[in-house]
Amino acid sequence: MADIKFEIKQTIGTLSESPKGWKKELNLISWNDKEPKYDLRDWDSEHKKMGKGVTLNAEELKKLRDLLNCIEL
């Protein structure tokens, strides 16, 4: 992971925080200088270490929003 270049363009929000300070966040991130994508993953408090996650484009995020609005949570 060490050599992946990334830049967090926008922090959209935090979903949760663990006792150790890791946060599950939705961000807009540019990976390796490419076009920014939405990204859902865990981060340490300094945004230096990251956990596994998924990247999503706007279309996928819209479908996710529509799904979440249809189910009982």
Next chain:
Amino acid sequence: MADIKFEIKQTIGTLSESPKGWKKELNLISWNDKEPKYDLRDWDSEHKKMGKGVTLNAEELKKLRDLLNCIEL
């Protein structure tokens, strides 16, 4: 990954499908016989191979829904 036991309890929806047939899905999955969690990741067409992803509990998914309803997509 081969020895992780999982059971897809419910397929909530598909966000996208790649030309090779991989789908980005939101599922309710029990990992290693534990309590099912919401799970967002890529799967091959037979649900045998999986990509990286995130698991979320209901609270995190609610926050995600609320976030997605607040932003312009």
